[in-house]
Every structure is written in structure tokens, then in C-alpha cells.
Amino acid sequence: MFPDRPGNDAGPPDHAEASWQAWQVHRALEVLPEHERPVIELAYWRGLSQSEIADSLGIPLGTVKTRTRSALARLANELDGTLE
Amino acid sequence: MNERGPDFDELVGPELEPGERERLLRVHRALLEAGPPPELPSRLGAPPISKVVPLARRRRVGLLALAAALGVLAFAVGYLVAEGGGPSRDRVIAMTGSGGATGSLEIFAIDEAGNWPMRLHVSGLAPSASGRLFELWLTDEGKLEALCGSFRAEVEGTTSVPMNAPYRFSEFDGWVVVEEGSTTPVLTT
Numbered sequence: 001m002f003p004d005r006p007g008n009d010a011g012p013p014d015h016a017e018a019s020w021q022a023w024q025v026h027r028a029l030e031v032l033p034e035h036e037r038p039v040i041e042l043a044y045w046r047g048l049s050q051s052e053i054a055d056s057l058g059i060p061l062g063t064v065k066t067r068t069r070s071a072l073a074r075l076a077n078e079l080d081g082t083l084e
Numbered sequence: 085m086n087e088r089g090p091d092f093d094e095l096v097g098p099e100l101e102p103g104e105r106e107r108l109l110r111v112h113r114a115l116l117e118a119g120p121p122p123e124l125p126s127r128l129g130a131p132p133i134s135k136v137v138p139l140a141r142r143r144r145v146g147l148l149a150l151a152a153a154l155g156v157l158a159f160a161v162g163y164l165v166a167e168g169g170g171p172s173r174d175r176v177i178a179m180t181g182s183g184g185a186t187g188s189l190e191i192f193a194i195d196e197a198g199n200w201p202m203r204l205h206v207s208g209l210a211p212s213a214s215g216r217l218f219e220l221w222l223t224d225e226g227k228l229e230a231l232c233g234s235f236r237a238e239v240e241g242t243t244s245v246p247m248n249a250p251y252r253f254s255e256f257d258g259w260v261v262v263e264e265g266s267t268t269p270v271l272t273t
Contacts, residue, residue: 018117021114021117021118022117022118022119025114025115025117025118026118026121029121040115041120043090043095044089044090044115044116044120045119045120047090049090049094050094050095065095065097068095068096069095069096069097069100069108072095072096072108072111072112073104073107073108075111075114075115076107076108076110076111079110079111079114083110083111083114
């Protein structure tokens with residue numbers, strides 16, 4: 001049976017907005033240099049810590065931090081005006 | 085990393101200016117909300133199935149392309165056979181009948197099994213009133229000797245049917261078309 005009052009779930013417009021923003025984020029990732037993109041993907045979507053990323057990629061921890069910060073800055077530039 | 089994703093402070097360190105920190109924090113939140121792309125890059129150690137599916141898709145596309153190419157080739161071969169690559173025509177026998185009915189019997193080159201492929205074309209011959217079939221016979225001295233095939237005439241009066249005869253034509257002296265069960269020709273040579 002359908003509830004007789006609106007729920008708190010996001011409605012279709014909210015889902016559309018979220019999907020649109022997700023698409024923009026994924027597209028922005030494509031502009032990252034090949035050496036920066038993995039650190040973002042491993043951190044956010046594989047759940048690896050900075051140390052684990054360093055081990056996984058075989059690079060120093062400081063390099064991981066530098067690349068991560070650089071990648072976030074590039075994404076911020078790419079997504080400028082699209083993020084609230 | 086916790087349930088909300090990686091620790092932002094661990095990622096960027098403590099020395100960022102407040103403005104830059106806020107800018108990167110917005111990206112951090114956007115990444116968390118966006119989630120992973122539909123197809124994760126292979127370098128992230130995706131399960132083997134994610135590598136197999138695209139390969140199978142490519143194979144499927146390749147097979148479809150191959151099937152299409154074979155279809156075109158089969159059509160081309162069929163066209164060439166129909167247009168002149170088939171058996172060569174050996175002779176054409178003209179036939180006439182009452183009421184303006186005419187016929188022509190194309191006889192093609194004998195095949196390896198000793199059969200003569202033929203095609204009978206008939207015009208002006210309406211279906212029999214009795215509903216019976218028509219028959220093509222080889223005759224000798226006016227008698228029906230060898231049945232070559234039967235057919236049902238089209239209502240429009242024009243009929244074209246393939247037939248086959250395993251006989252030595254030199255043993256006969258003519259052809260007739262009769263109504264099934266009758267010896268009266270409706271078409272003769």
C-alpha cells in the first residue's frame with residue numbers, strides 16, 4: 001500500500017540532480033593524469049589507506065599525498081562552478 | 085577509511101589554507117556522493133568477470149559481423165547461380181493448346197545422377213473444372229508413356245513449375261499436358 005504522505009526519500013528531481021553530478025565527477029576524473037587518477041580511485045572506491053596505496057603502487061607515502069592533493073585540486077578546477 | 089570514505093585530513097594534510105581546504109573538501113564530498121563509475125578501471129583489481137564480459141561482447145560482435153559477411157556472400161553466390169551460374173539450358177520445347185493456351189518447357193543440362201532438370205511455363209491455362217491436377221507426359225506414337233510431373237494451374241492462367249525427368253528423350257516422340265486421369269491433351273508439342 002502506498003503511504004498517504006510524502007516520505008523523506010529523494011524524489012525523481014533529486015535523483016536526476018545526483019546522477020548528473022555523479023556523471024560530471026566521473027567525467028572530470030578522466031582529465032587527471034595517469035599517475036594521479038589511481039590514487040583517487042584507490043582511496044575513494046577501493047577503501048585503501050594512504051599507506052596501502054603507497055604499497056599497492058610501489059611509490060613513497062609522500063608521493064601519494066602529493067598526488068592526492070594535486071588530483072583533488074585538478075578536480076576542483078575541472079568542477080569549478082558545478083559543485084555547491 | 086571509514087563508512088564515509090577516506091579521512092579528508094589524512095588525504096590533504098593540515099597545512100592547507102582555509103579557502104583551498106574548503107574547495108578540496110567540496111570535491112571530496114562530491115567524490116563520495118558520486119561513487120565509483122559504472123565500470124571500474126582494471127587496475128583497481130576488478131573481479132575477473134568484469135574482464136571476461138567485454139571480451140565476450142567483442143567476440144559476439146565479431147561473430148555477428150562474420151555472420152553478416154557470410155550472409156552477403158551466400159546472397160551473392162545465390163544471385164550468381166540464379167543469374168547464370170546454374171545449370172545451362174539444353175533446349176526449349178514449345179507447346180500449344182486450345183483456347184490460346186501455350187506452354188514452354190525449358191530443359192537444362194542433365195545432372196550427375198542422370199536427371200533432366202526442367203521448368204514448365206504455362207499461359208492461358210485455367211485450373212481444371214474438376215479440380216484435378218495437370219500432368220506432363222512424354223509420349224510415343226500418341227500414347228502417354230512417361231510421367232514427368234504434375235501441377236496445379238494458377239487461377240490467373242500463368243503457371244511456372246520445376247520438374248525433373250530421368251528418361252532418355254530419344255526414346256520418345258513428343259510431350260503433352262493432360263488433365264489427371266485423362267488422355268486428352270490440353271497442350272501438345
